[in-house]
Amino acid sequence: MKHFSMLAFASAAALCAGLAQAQEVTLNLSNEYAATSIHGVGDARFAEAVSEATNGEVEIVVHFGGALGYKSADHFDAVGEGALEIADTFGGALGGIDPLFLLPSLPFLVTTVEEAQILYEVSEPVFAEIFEENDQILLYASPWPPSGLWARDPLASTDALSGVKIRTYDRNGTIALNALDAAAVRLSWADVVPSISTGAIDAVLTSAEGGVSSSFWEHFDTFTEIYNYAIPLNFVHMSRSVFDDLTEDQQQAILAAAEETRAANWAAIPDRLAATYADLETNGVEVVSSTDPAFREALQAAGQVALEEWLAETGDEGQALIDAFQARMAQ
CATH class of the missing domain: 3.40.190.170 (Bacterial extracellular solute-binding protein, family 7)
Known part of the structure; x- marks a missing residue:
């Protein structure tokens, strides 16, 4: 009987250990x-x-x-x-799963x-x-962090953007930058550096940090801030x-x-942001900020084009989210 109890105890312990492992x-x-x-x-x-x-x-x-x-x-x-x-x-x-996911990246909706x-x-x-x-x-x-433009030269005017092959990260960016006469194309992050290396793109829409994490200074000399385009x-x-x-x-x-x-x-x-900008300085990247009000107006008009296309696709649900955001901002 004692032997049976010890055996049962050992079996139970083994079972508990097995459950814990599971x-x-x-x-x-x-x-x-x-x-x-x-x-x-x-x-x-x-x-x-x-x-x-x-x-x-x-x-x-x-x-x-x-x-x-x-x-x-x-x-x-x-x-x-x-x-x-x-x-x-x-x-x-x-x-592509649902256009509502493009809400956070609508140009200039938040800054x-x-x-x-x-x-x-x-x-x-x-x-x-x-x-x-x-x-x-x-x-x-x-x-x-806020998005800007990495390139070899500053992109701080509509003239500078014209015809530039710019990588964007979503449909909003492609619509907005093409409205400014750029040649924008959406690329996944994994395809960005290979596309820079082959000359398929001339510039990249991303944050300063995004460029730092991939050592963009090996390809580009400037980061142009565009009024906190999107977050x-x-x-x-x-x-x-x-x-x-x-x-x-x-x-x-x-x-x-x-x-x-x-x-x-x-x-x-x-x-x-502070660490990123220190990295830019260390690696010789020029940070460019435009003070041209006409450029800012052009950017915002291009952002409006993207917003209107997004609302046309998302309908009442998209408008309800915009309205809810604006109501919170007005409090």
Whole structure:
């Protein structure tokens, strides 16, 4: 009898150990951008916070620079179909899924991080619903620093933009810059440096930080600020079925880490900007700012063209988000 009890105890202990082991899980997170980018740093922070909160039960392995072979445009389907557990995806790449994702990058709709955060707060429920409808959950979203133009020469006038082959990150940028007589084309981030090297593009619409993370000073001499053209977002989203398979404690740890990372990423923009501009100076990149009111008016008119096309596509739902944002701004 004693032998049986000891055997039963040993079996139970082994079973418990097996169950504990079964709860351990490894999740892959794909990011098209570099580990040193604001979103790469955020992803690493998120993974570390989850590991600490779960005592190592949940390990998130972050794959930077598109190392898994996914571009941002691939992430939505990959996560929804279960081929990838988590992704950090540039919002512009989701415009083909639903044009509402192009709201944050509408030119000159917001010009400060504070305004961008208000815009995201009013639109977050809509974005979350789109992910939910596709077997995914929105963990958090966070901004890029303001966009400008990397090029060999300053692009601080409409004449300077004419005919320039400019990489844009979404349809909004392509519409707006082509309205200024540029030759704009949308490219995924992974295709940017190869396109610069082959001469397929002459300039790149992105943040100063985006260029720093990819050492753009090896190709370009100037970064032209264009009145905080836009402050686009990245979205971190996770497979709903994978999330549901986790224990409740593990789920709560992921959600808490996501909230912490979101807050940290938004708060990091001022320091990131300061560090980025120091890098530009160190590497001999000239920062150009136009003071020509005619150029600013032309840019804003081009942004209006993009807004009107976006509203034509999104209809009442898009207008409702614009109205909600403007109401918050008026408070």
